[in-house]
Amino acid sequence: MNQAIIMIIYIVAIVVMMYFLAIRPQRKQQKEQEMLLESMAVGDAVLTTSGFYGTIVSIFEDDVIVEFGGNKNCRITVQKKAIAQVEKTDNSEN
Incomplete structure (x- = not known):
């Protein structure tokens, strides 16, 4: 039971890291590109x-x-x- 909880914590930590390292910067770049196109x-x-x-x-x-x-x-x-x-x-x- 203790190992299952540790495994779940690791999986959650990996998902959070992926969000901050991959998804969040990409959304920021998309938002900047949209603002650039709107300001033309x-x-x-x-x-x-x-x-x-x-x-x-x-x-x-x-x-x-x-x-x-x-x-x-x-x-x-x-x-x-x-x-x-x-x-x-x-x-x-x-």
């Missing part, structure tokens, strides 16, 4: 997950139109979740 505005410089740098031209519910390079004709619709970094510019709308 037209004119912000972005980096996509595929490594392309561009400027936001238009924002929709789940997608954004990003202009790549200096060519005004190179505009691509990208999902919001494909944005890795956002750099605010002085002329961005709030």
Whole structure:
């Protein structure tokens, strides 16, 4: 009986450690990414997950139109979740 209680304590301790080492940091990172995506505005410089740098031209519910390079004709619709970094510019709308 005593060994069973010790085994249960070990299992509970392992589950608590996994929560604090794996699940909690991942949730924090997801929350930061969501805040980043919500703070995007037209004119912000972005980096996509595929490594392309561009400027936001238009924002929709789940997608954004990003202009790549200096060519005004190179505009691509990208999902919001494909944005890795956002750099605010002085002329961005709030």
